[in-house]
Structures are given as C-alpha cells and as structure tokens.
Amino acid sequence: MASNQAHGSNGRGSGGGGNAQRRAPEWADGLKQLYDSVVEESLPDSFKDLLDRLEAIPTSRGQDGGQDTSQ
C-alpha cells in the first residue's frame, strides 16, 4: 500500500528526542507533547478539594479493607 512514506527516513533535523534504536515515527514526539501539555496545565482546585475532603473524613472504620474497590 502507501508507497509514499519515504518522508522522514532522512530525519527532519528539528532535533526531537532521538532514541533512534528503532526509528520512532515522526509523530511520536506528538504523543509526548499531548501528554505533557496536560501535565503542565494548571490544576483545577477541584482535585485538591476532593483530597482535602477525603482526608478530613475520620478513618473510624479502620480495618474494613474489604470490598471498597473492585480493581
């Protein structure tokens, strides 16, 4: 099929992360960009609020450790 995939075989010189043992596709860096762009977003307060609320709940039911989550 696609015979016009020649591009990229000579690199694009824009210096991405080059772990070139097995040439990663050109868009590979984009996956990291997508991921990192979210990691770097400022965090909405809702998450910290949630954890603070959870922390405030007294852990009186100490050792129920049973069926709380279904992993």
Next chain:
Amino acid sequence: MSDEGRPAPARSARDKIDFKRELTEVVPHLRAFARGLCGRPDLADDLVQETLLKAWAAQERFEPGTSMRAWTFVILRNAYLTDMRRNRFRGEYDEGVAERILTAPAGQEEPIHLSDLHRALLTLPAERREALLLVGAGGFSYEEAAAICGCAVGTIKSRVGRARAALSEMLANGSIPRRSTDDAIAHRAILEELDMVSSGNGVSSRG
C-alpha cells in the same frame, strides 16, 4: 499483589500524609492519561476524580515505596474500561487541543496537527490506545505497561506496534476522521433551527 495472607500493616499517620502527597503529585499525570484515553477534558477529569476516590479507599493496599503513578493508572484504566462498557465515552476528542503544528512532512500539503494525532489516537481500539499512551506518552517500559494492563509483555509490544502502524498510516494518508467542529457547527445549526420551530418561530413566520 502479594498481600494475600498477611494483613496490611497499620498505616502510620506519616504514611497517610505521604500517601496524600504522592497522590496529589500524580494528579496531573492521571489527567494526561485520562485525556488521552477518553478525549474530552471534562469526562477525563471526572475519571480522575473517580480514580482519586477509589485510590483513597484502597490506600491500605498501596505499598509505600512503589510507583504511585503505576498504581493509580491501574485504577484509572479499570474505571475507564468500566465506564466505556457503559458507553459513556464515544471517542470524542479534545477540541481544546491547540492546533499546533506538530510536524510538516515533506510532500504533504497539510501539516499534522496535534489535534489530528489525538483524533487518530481516539479511533484506535481502547487496548491499543492505552498501550501506546503508556509507552509512547507516559514513558513506561513495556514491562511496566504490561503490569498496569494486566497482560503479557509480548501483548503490550504487539499492541503498541499495531497502534503505531495504524497511526502512521492514518497520518500519512490523511485518513483521519474529520474534525468534529464541522459536525458541531452543523449540529448547532440544526438545533437552533429546531429551537426556532419549537418556540413558534417556524420557518414560514420568521423575520
């Protein structure tokens, strides 16, 4: 994992503080993983909230010193798969992804945008998508990704390979699903028309 026989040791106050701190630290990563999995930022954040609740409830099972990111990713992907079975996510993608130019391969008219990549990613079967996200975006090793997904290393390698091939082909051929903005605009137009009709301002009487 190895907690079958022995009861989990009681956690000290210090452990709990550490747990909360580590959990807080991985939230941005959970958001990134969730966004990659389900596309829409609001649904992704719901998924992260759900993950935090579950992680908190299960904190006795977290072994201090092990990877909080890997541990919570397991919880998140399980929650995602459960939700997906309930059809909550329909492969919608993040309209908010910047239309940044990712790369402009020679001989290709249209540059590849990050949003193209994300849309293409969201067309993949879930298990390939998550494998690629873990390895290609999250930086996990194949072994770690296999542990997170509860499958063999070879399975992960195969899924990543297939995912890469599919994305490469989609991006090279430009056979990426249409931007849903087009659909959204059309959709909105239809809705507006319906609103007008239902509010008595039918087509014939508008003006």
